Amino acid sequence: MNRLAKFSYLTAIYCFFYFPIIILIVYSFNNSTYSSLWHGFTLDWYKQLGDDTDLAVVALHSLEVSVLAATLATCIGTLAATCLYRYLFFGKKLLHGLMFVLIVSPDIVMGISLLILFFLIKMQLGFWSLLISHITFCIPFVAVTVYSRLTGLDKNIFEAARDLGASDFMSFRRIIIPMLWPAILAGWLLSFTLSLDDVIISFFVTGPDFQILPLYIYSLVRIGLKPELNALCSVMFAITLCIVVVFQLVLRNKEVE
Amino acid sequence: MRLLIVYFCYFIPLVLKNVRFSQQPGERYIHSHDGRKRSFRTAIQGENHDSPLENPHRDKKALQNAFRILKFVGYISLFFNSAAWAQDNVVNVYNWSSYISSDVLKEFTQETGIKVNYATYDSNETMYAKLKANPTSGYDIVVPSTYFVDRMRKQGMLQPLDKAKLSNFKYLNPALLNKAYDPDNRYSIPYFWSVTGIAVNTHYHALSEVQNWADFWKPEYRKQLLLLDDMHEVFSIALLVLGYSPNDGNPEHIRQAYLKLRQLMPNVRLFNADGVKSLFIDEDLTLGMGWNGDIYQAAQENSGIQFVYPKDGFVVSIDSMAIPIGATHLNNAYRFINFILRPDIAKKISLATGYASPNEGAVKLMPKSILSNPMIYPAQSILKRSVVQADVGDAESIYQKYWELLKIGG
C-alpha cells in the first residue's frame, strides 16, 4: 500500500473530526445571524456572551460542581484503588465488579436510578443531588486510572517502608501519593472533564434553581441555532483543549522523570 | 457552608502537589533515538537531599505557599459567590419557550431587585411530569394550558391565589375569566391565548393547497411535515378531520383518531414544539402545525411564512400563570404576576411574542396594525370555527397510550 493512500486516508479522517468544529469556530466570528456565507469578521457574539450574566451564573455553577465533584471523586477513588490493591477484605470481588458495572453502565440507566433514589428519600433535586451523582460516576474512572498505575509499582517499597516502621497511613501519605500523583492528577482531570461535559445524568438529577452549562447548551440547541451559541461552544472547546494539553504534559512529565 | 467545602477542596490538590518528594524509585523510562521506550529498574536512590528528614523547612514552605494560594483563591470565590448568596431574592419561573422577552425580565429585576431564574418547557406533559416527580421542586410560577390547570387543581398541585395581592387583576378581559376549567380563577391568571393552525412557507408550497388539516394527508407531502410535540394538539387534528370534537373522551373515537394518525406518519418528518420558529425561518421544514405567535415571530424574519386557520376547525388554548404547591418564594411570585398584568408590560410581551393578550388594558395600548393582524387577533368569523381545549378527564390515559404507540410506531 503506497504512502500516498495511507497519508490521504489519515488526513481524511482528521478532516472529518475537525471540520465541523473549525466551521463552528469560524462561524462564531461571522457577522451574520442566519446565513452560512461569510459576512465579515466580528467579535459581537463573544461580547454578547460576555454580557450574558445568566450564562456567567450557569458557567460558574458548572465549574463549581465539576471542581468539587472531581476533587471528592479523586479522594474517594484513590482510597478505593489503594484498598483494592493492598487489602483483602470481605466483598472485594463485589467491589471490583461494582466498579466495572459503573464504568460500562449506560449513563441513562444511572441517571434514572439516581432519580428514583432521590425521589424515594424525598431529596430536593438541585446542587447536592447533582454533586452526589457526579461524584458517583467519576469514582470508577479515577479508581481505574490510579489502580493501573499502582500495579506498576514495585511491591518491595511497601515492604521497605514497613521495615522502617511506617504505619499504613504514613506509607499512604508519604509513598503512594507522591509516587502516584501524576495518575491522581490525571484522574482529577478526567473526572473534571467528564463532569463538565455530562448531559445525560445531569438531565435527570438537576433541579430548577441549579442550571449547568451542558444542559443550558442542550436547551439552546433544541430551540435553534444562535451565533452566541457558536461563540459559547468555541470557548468550551478551547477550555477542553487546554485541559488536554495539560493532561498530556503531565503524562509526558511522568515519563521523563 | 458551600464556601467551606470549596476551600477544603481547593486545598487538597494544592497540598498534594506541593508536598512531594523527588525520590522516585521504581520504573523509569527514557526515550532512545528511535522514539521507543526502554525501561530499567533502579533501586532506591542514594543521596537525596530532598527527604524531609534532611530538609524540615521544605514541608513548612510548601504549606505556606499553599496557604497563600488558598487566600487568593478564597478572595476570588468570595467575589463570585457574593452574587450567588443573594439566592433568596429570586423567583423561579417555569414557562413555555419563546413566551416572554428577556427585556421584560430585565425590567422586572431592575424595578424590584428580584432575580428571575427562567426555565422553559415545550409541552404541558413535561412540566407536569417534572412537578410530579419533584413536588418540592422550587418552581414558583408555572404556565399550564387550560386543561392542565383543570387537572392540576383537581389533584391539588396548585395553590389558591390571593387576589388581594394582585392589584392589576382588574385589567383582564372578563370574557376570558371564570371559565369551567377554573371557576372564579381561584388558581390561575390568564397569560396568553393562542391558536394552533397550519404554518406554510409560500416559497415552497401554494397557499391554496393547504387550507385544511385534511390536506396534510396528501401523498406529495411525504416526509415534509412538522407536527407539534404535543399529544392533544396532534390528536385534535385527527379528531377534527374525522368530524369529532378535539376534547372527545370516547375511547372508540380516540382509537379512530389514532388509526388516522398512523396513516399520516409517513408524511411526518419531525415532532417539535420549542424549535418551531427557527425551523421555519431556516427553511429546514416548510409545512406543518404551529402556534400563531411562533409563526408570527418566524414571519418577521422570513417573509415567505404564512399562518393559515384551517377550514375544518382549530383549537384555541388559554395559558395561565399558576403557583404550584412547592413554591418557595411566594411574595416574589405574586410580584412577578402582578408585574406581568401591568398593561404596558403585557403589551410588551404580546408584541414581542406575537401571542394575543387577555389583558384589556394592554390591548387598548396596542398599535392598530397589530390589532388588525389576523395572525394574532383573528376575526370573529374565523374564531367561530375554534374549539377551546378542555380536560378530557379519565380519557387522558387512553390518549397517553395511543400517543406513545404513535411515536414509537414510527
Place this chain on the structure above:
Amino acid sequence: MKADRLFKWTNIATIWLWLSLFALLPIILVLITSCLENDPVHLVRWQFTLENYRALINPIYFKVFWHSFCIAGLCTLICLCLGFPFAYLLARMQSKYKSLLLFLVIIPFWTSSLIRTYAIISILKAKGLLNTVLLSLGIIHKPLSILYTPSAVIIGLVYSLLPFMILPLYANIEKLDIRFIDAARDLGANTITIFARVILPLTLSGIVGGIVLVFLPAMSMFYIPDILGGAKSLLVGNLIQNEFLSAHNWPLGSAVSMVLTISMGLLLLIYRRADKIGQQHESISEI
C-alpha cells in the same frame, strides 16, 4: 497496628458506604420499580406486578429495540470500518509526529459530544454549509434535507463515537508484534490471508473492546437522536427518557432500563469471552 486497622477500615467503610448507597442501591431500586404498578397521581403504587414486562412484549416495543439495535449496529460497523485502518496506520507509524497525531485524536475524545453534535447541525441544515456549497456548485438544485432523518442520526453517532473506537484499537494494535506479519509473509501468505489469519485474531480483544465502547452508548445516548433525528428515529434511550419525563410512567421506564442493562450485560459477557480468546492467542505468541 491499631492505627493501621483504623485506617484500613475507615477507607473500606467509606468506599462501601458511598458505592452501596449511590451505586448499588439505585440499581436495586430500578429493579424494584420495574415491578411496581404505575399510578397516574402518585407515580408508583406499591403493588408487585409483572405487567410492565408483559407490556414490553408488544411488537411496537420490539420495533423500537430492533430499530435501536440496527442504528447502533450500523454506527458500530461504520466506526469499525473507518477506525480500524486509521488505528492500524497510526499505530504502525514510525514518524516523530506520532504522539502529536495521537494527541489530535484525543482532543475530540475529550470534547463534549454535545458541542460536536451541534457543530454537525450547522453543516447539515437546509441553509447550512453543505447545502450552500452543493447548490452553488450546481450539483443539486434543491437543498438536501439530511437533517431530521435517520441518516443524520447515524452521522451524528459515528461522529461522536469514532474516537471511542480508535483509542482501544490503537492501544491494542500498538502491542502487536510485527514479527508475526513478517513471518506470515515469509511463509507466503498474501495480504488478505495475513489480515484474516494473523492480524484479526491478535487484535480481536481490541476490536471487541472498541465495539463495546461504541455500541452501548449508541443504544443509550438520547440527546443525539433528539437533536438530529426526526420522528422515525426513536431509540431506546429516547424511550426511557420519554417514559420518565413525559409519560411519567416510571415502572415501564424502569422495565425498559432493566432490559437494556441485561442486554448490555450479555454483550459484556461476549466481550470477556473474546478477551479470553485474544489472551490465549497472545499467550501462544509469547512462546
